Amino acid sequence: MKIFTALQIREADAYTIKHTPISSLALMEKAALACTDWLAEQHFTKYPFAVFCGMGNNGGDGLAITRMLRNMGCDAHAYIIPHSQQASEDHQANYKSLQRYYPESLHTLQTFPQLAKDTVIIDAILGTGLNRPAEGLIADTISRINSCYEQHTIIAIDIPSGLLTDTSSVNQPSVQAHHTLSFELPKLAFLLPENAVRIGEVHILPIGLHPDYIARTPAKFNITDGAMMRDLYKPRKPFSHKGTFGHVLLIAGSYGKMGAAILSAKSCLQAGVGLLTCHIPKCGYDIMQISVPAAMCITDEQFDHSSSFPSEEEAKKYKTIGIGPGLGTAAGSIWALDKLLDHYRQPMVIDADALNLLSTNPKTFAKVPENSILTPHPKEFERLFGKTDNDIARLELLSQKAVERRLCILLKGRYTAMASPDGELYFNATGNPGMATGGSGDVLTGIITSLVAQGYSSRDAMLLGVYIHGLAGDFAAAALSQEAMTAEDIPAYLGRTFLTLHKNQ
Ligand SMILES: NC(=O)C1=CN([C@@H]2O[C@H](COP(=O)(O)OP(=O)(O)OC[C@H]3O[C@@H](n4cnc5c(N)ncnc54)[C@H](OP(=O)(O)O)[C@@H]3O)[C@@H](O)[C@H]2O)[C@@H](O)CC1
Numbered sequence: 001m002k003i004f005t006a007l008q009i010r011e012a013d014a015y016t017i018k019h020t021p022i023s024s025l026a027l028m029e030k031a032a033l034a035c036t037d038w039l040a041e042q043h044f045t046k047y048p049f050a051v052f053c054g055m056g057n058n059g060g061d062g063l064a065i066t067r068m069l070r071n072m073g074c075d076a077h078a079y080i081i082p083h084s085q086q087a088s089e090d091h092q093a094n095y096k097s098l099q100r101y102y103p104e105s106l107h108t109l110q111t112f113p114q115l116a117k118d119t120v121i122i123d124a125i126l127g128t129g130l131n132r133p134a135e136g137l138i139a140d141t142i143s144r145i146n147s148c149y150e151q152h153t154i155i156a157i158d159i160p161s162g163l164l165t166d167t168s169s170v171n172q173p174s175v176q177a178h179h180t181l182s183f184e185l186p187k188l189a190f191l192l193p194e195n196a197v198r199i200g201e202v203h204i205l206p207i208g209l210h211p212d213y214i215a216r217t218p219a220k221f222n223i224t225d226g227a228m229m230r231d232l233y234k235p236r237k238p239f240s241h242k243g244t245f246g247h248v249l250l251i252a253g254s255y256g257k258m259g260a261a262i263l264s265a266k267s268c269l270q271a272g273v274g275l276l277t278c279h280i281p282k283c284g285y286d287i288m289q290i291s292v293p294a295a296m297c298i299t300d301e302q303f304d305h306s307s308s309f310p311s312e313e314e315a316k317k318y319k320t321i322g323i324g325p326g327l328g329t330a331a332g333s334i335w336a337l338d339k340l341l342d343h344y345r346q347p348m349v350i351d352a353d354a355l356n357l358l359s360t361n362p363k364t365f366a367k368v369p370e371n372s373i374l375t376p377h378p379k380e381f382e383r384l385f386g387k388t389d390n391d392i393a394r395l396e397l398l399s400q401k402a403v404e405r406r407l408c409i410l411l412k413g414r415y416t417a418m419a420s421p422d423g424e425l426y427f428n429a430t431g432n433p434g435m436a437t438g439g440s441g442d443v444l445t446g447i448i449t450s451l452v453a454q455g456y457s458s459r460d461a462m463l464l465g466v467y468i469h470g471l472a473g474d475f476a477a478a479a480l481s482q483e484a485m486t487a488e489d490i491p492a493y494l495g496r497t498f499l500t501l502h503k504n505q
């Protein structure tokens, strides 16, 4: 799914108006109707409404919503903030029709109104037309709306007023909404962790923007979805054998962290690898053999950490190597990783402690093979590539480093951001807060390594791996609850997840 900029959204709007019999005013009517339908479905229409309107089309939406709520018998009032000399054309048209049918519902905002108990606040002050920070009466109104957060439900139309669509809004005043009702396509602002408290729950409502414009207009950012994943997925051929699906070497685990190695190994197998060998310290031998009988084991000469990785000759039998889960940061491990990277040139998957080893050893980092996949969480990312001032700057750094170093890098989060060496940037939308638990990352490493071994390109293994990891987590949460599920439940639901990838689903 594409993420369009504010400018592209305006173009989509104009294209739709030009190429279909729908007028700009009728499109606004559709948008307002989608919002009021949602309000009715969610049972908000039993409450009074205070609709705060700007003078552009976002305000026009607010006026149309007020009229529709009145038509439904609701006690709705529109408060217009006079921030401009002239209102937009569609705003004027909706002003006229509200004045005609419900003049008592129209107010020009002078002071913030007294709100009756349970009043729902609708924020239709500014939308994608925001072109400077909110100040004066608008900023005051935003601050008054936000002071109602505990007592009233706040619902933003299209985007919380004050929030920029395509760039960072850190330090900008904006409405803090419980729900955001947005039109047709998600906006980049909704995917940034720094905006989480301002956007609340986002609901994307279709309004019929022209599919041709959406299809033929390239977007800088995209969200992966089921259709795209079904295209990437490689169904198995009838005459396959275990050699067809690759042999993974998983270097993981240390004393007290063997669980990470187990989770990763189980996930690697459940994601379909042909053969799995685990390189673990001696302390983990019984644990691994008993917990994951399908995996073969090589034990390190050290008892509590790993310090000698395969030689060039030994490494040849593996299609790829996954390294990091529970590895620890012992000096012997960094030395061993450095030696491994002297000869290993295949793309590999690098996670957790192995990333921390790289962040403190730039010379070792420089040897990482092209097209390897790095899987940092935000703290690991910062240690590897440095601090940024905001989420947009961090996304740019992510993309820049992936291109510069010829790597696939995924930055874990609610919407994991995934960059490939050719500069593409994707977000993943599957997954849920039940996965914010120890071991989820180890599961992801196992899945992605497994996919690389099965012949997926690094980019495809990253996109597909993150998608199925999240979807398996969603199945686990649906069956067990977000609270009760653990990282171990994610591989258990991989089977159900793979079935959704079959073309006939
Ligand atoms: N395509 C779609 O999906 C559809 C979109 N629709 C709706 O249209 C909305 C976009 O409407 P829009 O372009 O009129 O912009 P909007 O945000 O109302 O701003 C208006 C004007 O405010 C001004 N201004 C800017 N910043 C300011 C500030 N800080 N403080 C004070 N003033 C400020 C600036 O004018 P200026 O003062 O610079 O002349 C700007 O032009 C969109 O979010 C959605 O709700 C639906 O109706 C139908 C389908």
Ligand SMILES: [K+]
Residues within 6 Å of the ligand: 058, 123, 124, 125, 126, 127, 156, 157, 158, 159, 160, 161
């Ligand atoms: K708004």
